[in-house]
Amino acid sequence: MSLLLDDISLSIDGATIVQDLALAVEPRQVVGLIGPNGSGKTTALRCVYRALRPTGGAVWIDGKELTRIPLRDSARVIAALTQDGRADLDFTVEEIVALGRAPHLRGNQALSARELELCRQAMAQMQVLHLAHRGVLSLSGGERQRVLVARALVQEPQVLVLDEPTNHLDLHHQIRLLSMLKDSGLSVLVTLHDLNLAASACDRLAVLSQGSLVASGPPQEVLTEALLRDVFGVEASIVPHPLTAVPQILYDLGSATPREGTPA
Numbered sequence: 001m002s003l004l005l006d007d008i009s010l011s012i013d014g015a016t017i018v019q020d021l022a023l024a025v026e027p028r029q030v031v032g033l034i035g036p037n038g039s040g041k042t043t044a045l046r047c048v049y050r051a052l053r054p055t056g057g058a059v060w061i062d063g064k065e066l067t068r069i070p071l072r073d074s075a076r077v078i079a080a081l082t083q084d085g086r087a088d089l090d091f092t093v094e095e096i097v098a099l100g101r102a103p104h105l106r107g108n109q110a111l112s113a114r115e116l117e118l119c120r121q122a123m124a125q126m127q128v129l130h131l132a133h134r135g136v137l138s139l140s141g142g143e144r145q146r147v148l149v150a151r152a153l154v155q156e157p158q159v160l161v162l163d164e165p166t167n168h169l170d171l172h173h174q175i176r177l178l179s180m181l182k183d184s185g186l187s188v189l190v191t192l193h194d195l196n197l198a199a200s201a202c203d204r205l206a207v208l209s210q211g212s213l214v215a216s217g218p219p220q221e222v223l224t225e226a227l228l229r230d231v232f233g234v235e236a237s238i239v240p241h242p243l244t245a246v247p248q249i250l251y252d253l254g255s256a257t258p259r260e261g262t263p264a
């Protein structure tokens with residue numbers, strides 16, 4: 001399933017937060033949305049999972065304009081892992097994961113045997129099966145993040161939107177999650193701050209700066225020393241990964257430089 005952000009803009013109280021963002025995610029592609037803090041990444045994702053409605057442009061799913069699709073139908077095909085999706089009710093892990101099936105159920109319909117097995121598999125995949133009966137409030141940040149990914153997977157979406165999914169995850173789980181996304185066969189739009197992981201995991205990168213798209217394309221075209229300097233205010237060297245040839249950034253502490261338009 002394809003996802004298209006067709007020149008979307010989002011203004012709040014007269015302030016433009018995202019401006020004319022054009023971005024396509026082809027079927028089975030993983031696209032990374034990167035950019036400095038406050039550049040509009042979360043706001044753009046919120047327009048895709050319908051927490052916000054763009055004030056200009058439109059989002060299209062497989063050739064259909066999103067606002068013309070009933071909410072329940074779009075919830076069946078788009079799953080989101082959000083930054084504000086922290087569960088604050090003390091449900092158990094298996095209850096939280098089962099909530100991912102909600103868009104597919106009618107009323108108080110119970111989960112079928114297939115759906116229960118789907119939940120079990122997703123918990124196993126995210127290595128939280130042993131926590132199934134624990135209350136989510138008792139989990140560590142990384143455990144809870146993995147539970148929320150499992151909930152998104154049981155939704156059986158075709159488009160997956162994830163806002164900083166590696167937050168709280170240790171290195172092992174960061175790499176497992178990103179390789180799972182790469183192999184998932186889903187159309188994935190993901191924001192990441194770790195640019196080395198983004199370069200390894202994503203087919204394409206899109207760079208936002210102050211609400212506007214400033215670069216997009218394959219990681220080897222997008223990640224340049226000039227872009228790191230101009231957009232992120234960092235002097236760094238970029239070398240090809242010795243095994244995969246994807247660009248990898250070598251940072252030098254003390255190389256953060258003032259960025260244009262950023263308060264000191």
Ligand SMILES: Nc1ncnc2c1ncn2[C@@H]1O[C@H](COP(=O)(O)OP(=O)(O)OP(=O)(O)O)[C@@H](O)[C@H]1O
Nearest residue numbers: 012015017035036037038039040041042043044208
């Ligand atoms: N409801 C709102 N009202 C006013 N300003 C907002 C609102 N939502 C977001 N903003 C502002 O819009 C800008 C972009 O925010 P957004 O969360 O999209 O950035 P981001 O790129 O995801 O940042 P980060 O990397 O820090 O998560 C920020 O300056 C933020 O303060």
